[in-house]
Amino acid sequence: MKKKKAYAAAGVDIDLGNRVKQELPALLAATKRPGVLGKVGGFGGLFALDTRRHRQPVLVSSVDGVGTKLKVAFAVGRHDTIGQDLVNHCVNDIVVLGAEPLFFLDYLGAGKLEPRVFTEIVRGFAQACAENRCALLGGETAQMPGFYAPGEYDVSGTIVGVVEKANLLDGRHIRPGDVLVGLESNGLHTNGYSLARKVLLDQLGLRLNRRVPELGRTLAEELLRIHRSYGPLILRLLRRFNRPDARPAIRGMAHITGGGFIDNIPRILPAKCDAIVRKGTWPVPPVFELIQRGGGVEEAEMYQVFNMGVGMVLVVAPEAADGILRAVRRTGLPAWVIGEVTRGAGRCRVV
């Protein structure tokens, strides 16, 4: 009989960790893209930057988690969407600056490694990385006994992308008169889940596996809808509408995450501009109305917690708005003019 090792008895099983990781190479290989060097298992992930394509490369990076959306995944035992949420969230955060994703690294903290769950999570990372042409370059899986409740875990991820310095979109080109184009979200994305779960599950007493007529699906399906990636679409729009040596038609973009329009649009506004978002210019999806009514949440707070049906806002030149709207809608994604830029003080108002 094999002797139980001391480290395993303390809750950490190195061999188990290594066994679980055997599936990794195939999953990672599926996300390979030009630039990826080296092998899995080295100390660091390697990515060769193509300096012929990038003469003044600016690396754009972002780190994120998925928050308490994880609790919904735990409750229904579905783990392949979380990685997609996280990668797509990260992609959106750097693509708003004009950057093309290069690579992504994940962190997974858990009490005890469940091989099936681990593989499902990583499969989600790998799928979304491949869809965004982003290499899954590395990851860390921490076995932390006594840290996470049984069956629970936390994930975080970091993305690195690149943009040519002259094409960096930091909002400096935004002027009064510019138009706000909103792109449809896919539900809550990854924000506001603590409030949403409290209202829907605790206050309204809805069940995750029960169909909700207003939503046309089960509550779990609604709450696990995957954070949409706007990455490939936006990179195509930038290539088509922002020409080198001209003032860009797409002047800035805001990923609508925690803090909603109110906190996110000002991140790209010049100090002397305000953004006006006009309610009623797009359809607010039923899940938000359910939360607002069910929880008696003030409308103002709804707009500071949730995306309210708009996952991405493009600030565009007025003369380009129609062409951009058409180009977006042609892909099947609903989009609307949801407001405009005025003189102001760097704030966003929802009216």
Added chain:
Amino acid sequence: MKKKKAYAAAGVDIDLGNRVKQELPALLAATKRPGVLGKVGGFGGLFALDTRRHRQPVLVSSVDGVGTKLKVAFAVGRHDTIGQDLVNHCVNDIVVLGAEPLFFLDYLGAGKLEPRVFTEIVRGFAQACAENRCALLGGETAQMPGFYAPGEYDVSGTIVGVVEKANLLDGRHIRPGDVLVGLESNGLHTNGYSLARKVLLDQLGLRLNRRVPELGRTLAEELLRIHRSYGPLILRLLRRFNRPDARPAIRGMAHITGGGFIDNIPRILPAKCDAIVRKGTWPVPPVFELIQRGGGVEEAEMYQVFNMGVGMVLVVAPEAADGILRAVRRTGLPAWVIGEVTRGAGRCRVV
């Protein structure tokens, strides 16, 4: 009276989060280095790569956590060392490939944000980043009610560095006859804490705040000793001993983390080489003997869980070993010849 907001009642306070983050800009500014662009609060961190210095730049990245060392920090309420542990660990993971650190991003997941604790943690990140000339370029702080026990949190961090492709140290130059030089660790660094805590606290019943004669300090002081960064030293050694257009004198390096010599040295070994680590060629610090004796842990397992007093192994040309040893020791850091490379099958043996 101010009305309590629904999101705050659900355990998430956006305003609190924003207040806590007011200290961030000053802390991050202290880590600024050439290349850093943009401002805190944008969607992504910006770093301009200098393509005059880097003609064939390879980006080297790594993600890590600090494991259950956090439990010791929680127990004694000390939070400024954890960030240093994490940054230094990440720096070591990329410097072994020859890479110079560029920037770091952190993730902090917590149940409820404690402003004092948050500031202490970030101060640790900022201090270590500054010491390693690495920009603290961004971070994510997730308030996840009901996820972490009160007063607890998890951290992870991702580092990105750069190395000129011709200088990438991936172990391919290692040959039989090369010498292993070990650099002293600063205690446990960040590995094996689940086992160490189980033996020292549960089995031996030692108290964290009590002085342990063999250790010459309290147990908490011993267990919170900061993971040493070898980054600045190794970058200096590489500049001095590895000349362009010659076979490098420093042929590969292994950061001794979870898995010890046994799992980490093979990561850089060519398929036809073995590494022999000779016990008794360096002094094993008393904390490891305490764990081994106290827990009745087999010696073989000790060497697969802990660093045993050696935090970094350099594989060097035999004729360069003396010069490298002298150069390391001159900085005050103990170092020893701890073994050699032989013909073999890509394995490490401790004899």
